[in-house]
Amino acid sequence: MRPALLWHIFSVEARKRMSYRADFWINSLGGIAVSFSVFWAITHAMFSSSGKTEIAGYSVSGMLLYYIFASLTGRVVQSNEVELAASQDIYDGSLSRYLLYPVPYAAVKYAQQAGGLAPQILQMIVFGIAALLLIGIPDEIHITSGTVAMYVLSLAMANLLHYLLLLPIQAVAFWADNVWSLVVASRFATSLLGGLLLPLDMFPPWSRPILDALPFAYLYSLPVRVLLGRASMAEWATGLAIAAGWCLLFSFVIRWIWRRGNLQYTGVGI
Amino acid sequence: MKRYLRLYAAFIRFSFSKAMEFRIDFFFRIGMDIIWNIVNISFFWILYQHTPLLGGWTFDQMLVFAGGVFVVDAVHMTLFSNNMWWLPTYINKGDVDYHLVRPVSSLFILSVRDFAANSFVNLLMACGILTWTLARYPSELGAASILLFLVLLLVGVVLHYALSMLFIIPTFWLHASGGLREFMWATEQYMTRPHGIFQGWTARILVSILPFGLIVSFPTRVLFEGPSLAVLLHIFAVTGAMFFFLTRLWRAGLRAYSSASS
Numbered sequence: 389m390r391p392a393l394l395w396h397i398f399s400v401e402a403r404k405r406m407s408y409r410a411d412f413w414i415n416s417l418g419g420i421a422v423s424f425s426v427f428w429a430i431t432h433a434m435f436s437s438s439g440k441t442e443i444a445g446y447s448v449s450g451m452l453l454y455y456i457f458a459s460l461t462g463r464v465v466q467s468n469e470v471e472l473a474a475s476q477d478i479y480d481g482s483l484s485r486y487l488l489y490p491v492p493y494a495a496v497k498y499a500q501q502a503g504g505l506a507p508q509i510l511q512m513i514v515f516g517i518a519a520l521l522l523i524g525i526p527d528e529i530h531i532t533s534g535t536v537a538m539y540v541l542s543l544a545m546a547n548l549l550h551y552l553l554l555l556p557i558q559a560v561a562f563w564a565d566n567v568w569s570l571v572v573a574s575r576f577a578t579s580l581l582g583g584l585l586l587p588l589d590m591f592p593p594w595s596r597p598i599l600d601a602l603p604f605a606y607l608y609s610l611p612v613r614v615l616l617g618r619a620s621m622a623e624w625a626t627g628l629a630i631a632a633g634w635c636l637l638f639s640f641v642i643r644w645i646w647r648r649g650n651l652q653y654t655g656v657g658i
Numbered sequence: 659m660k661r662y663l664r665l666y667a668a669f670i671r672f673s674f675s676k677a678m679e680f681r682i683d684f685f686f687r688i689g690m691d692i693i694w695n696i697v698n699i700s701f702f703w704i705l706y707q708h709t710p711l712l713g714g715w716t717f718d719q720m721l722v723f724a725g726g727v728f729v730v731d732a733v734h735m736t737l738f739s740n741n742m743w744w745l746p747t748y749i750n751k752g753d754v755d756y757h758l759v760r761p762v763s764s765l766f767i768l769s770v771r772d773f774a775a776n777s778f779v780n781l782l783m784a785c786g787i788l789t790w791t792l793a794r795y796p797s798e799l800g801a802a803s804i805l806l807f808l809v810l811l812l813v814g815v816v817l818h819y820a821l822s823m824l825f826i827i828p829t830f831w832l833h834a835s836g837g838l839r840e841f842m843w844a845t846e847q848y849m850t851r852p853h854g855i856f857q858g859w860t861a862r863i864l865v866s867i868l869p870f871g872l873i874v875s876f877p878t879r880v881l882f883e884g885p886s887l888a889v890l891l892h893i894f895a896v897t898g899a900m901f902f903f904l905t906r907l908w909r910a911g912l913r914a915y916s917s918a919s920s
Contacts, residue, residue, distance in 0.1 A: 418837075418841040419844040422841075422844040422848070426848065426851055430705070430712070430851065430855055433709075433712050433854070433855035434705060434712060437710065437711040437712060438709035440708070440709075444708070564682040564683060565683055567686070569683065569686035569687045569689065569690040570686050570690070573689055573693045573694075576693045576697045577697065580701065585697075586701065590704055590707070590708060591704060592704075592707060
């Protein structure tokens with residue numbers, strides 16, 4: 389393993405991503421504004437129809453803050469543009485050149501993914517601060533320097549978990565021509581079960597132990613709940629431990645699939 | 659017209675034989691669509707655990723709305739989405755040339771040439787879900803109302819196609835299409851949520867400038883509240899205006915098209 393090489397890949401990727409400014413701002417401003425306006429409408433409709441002032445422990449402002457931070461967290465965790473990178477390398481034969489690198493393929497790709505996160509992290513800071521200023525901080529939300537530090541660690545773990553969760557799915561490309569549908573299907577499922585569409589606190593109580601045992605809650609729900617001060621230190625530590633366990637499991641799975649896939653790989657490409 | 663139908667039949671035959679060559683992908687796509695449907699129904703089900711109404715609709719009404727969204731989306735995916743995906747690439751690479759010399763409308767051929775056979779299975783599923791939501795609806799809806807609802811959903815398909823193309827055609831001038839396409843996908847959220855939840859200016863924009871509210875929400879409203887001449891005229895007038903605008907923009911785009919690849 390060569391940390392200097394991985395750092396170089398990280399910084400090249402970060403500079404590349406930040407250079408596409410127009411696309412970046414159309415995407416970020418437009419996409420966030422639309423998603424937020426839809427969620428704002430749903431939240432207000434739900435509170436006014438039910439006549440409640442609090443749903444699943446959130447006030448209107450608390451729920452809006454949850455959604456904004458979940459969306460921003462989702463952008464960092466998913467790092468969209470490299471979601472299909474591994475499957476594409478397998479499909480078009482670009483994987484061959486990585487086989488010559490003195491570092492494992494998964495590590496190179498992860499360094500690229502981490503470098504590609506610079507725009508999303510910038511969005512997170514800018515829009516996160518703007519949301520806090522515009523919406524305000526309701527009583528049930530407690531953001532402190534401690535929760536921010538815990539959030540950063542949870543976010544790093546979530547990003548790694550998401551990467552390792554997608555890698556085995558992408559490795560199906562060794563046997564199938566197109567795994568785009570599988571990746572998109574996993575995005576749909578993780579969005580709901582991970583708390584990106586709605587806070588998991590809104591799910592029925594019987595489903596919570598199941599959701600806690602699955603890896604998805606640690607992608608979006610845990611980091612955001614930690615940031616908003618809605619998870620205790622014990623919950624945070626347990627969550628990180630479970631996420632680390634899933635990361636370990638997925639790395640064994642990917643190692644096994646990768647070994648079998650390499651036997652299939654021809655390097656011919658399309 | 660006969661020539662167009664014969665041509666379209668050939669597109670469909672070719673698409674099915676192509677889909678059968680990539681069978682694993684065919685089944686992956688079906689799996690993806692099943693998950694999308696489950697996620698959407700679950701989303702509304704969870705919301706209704708906390709409120710009896712949303713945008714003025716009960717859960718049973720929302721299920722019919724969701725069924726309508728699935729059908730409109732599945733028709734769009736089957737007929738247009740592959741074509742829309744590749745259109746910016748054709749424009750930037752100069753490949754539109756091949757279609758300009760054919761003796762049929764370039765807008766027609768570039769919009770419907772690639773029939774997505776794997777999404778066709780999803781269309782059948784979506785129709786099944788819509789039938790189920792209508793059958794389980796607690797009160798009598800009436801055959802005429804259901805028929806009108808289905809006709810208005812087809813009008814919604816046309817409107818959805820026109821709106822989506824309006825986001826893609828600027829590629830003739832901008833060349834980069836990634837940001838616009840992402841923005842288009844984001845705005846489609848307005849179609850998948852009931853128009854009744856929106857208030858004020860947003861609600862007005864969603865039935866005029868960006869009429870996503872007319873695609874499924876208004877047909878569903880007509881089904882439950884009964885037809886009103888004003889609403890029907892509004893839907894048809896906006897759809898006609900959008901389609902007219904689309905053909906004008908397409909012609910302007912072709913005039914700006916340089917054919918040089920980039």
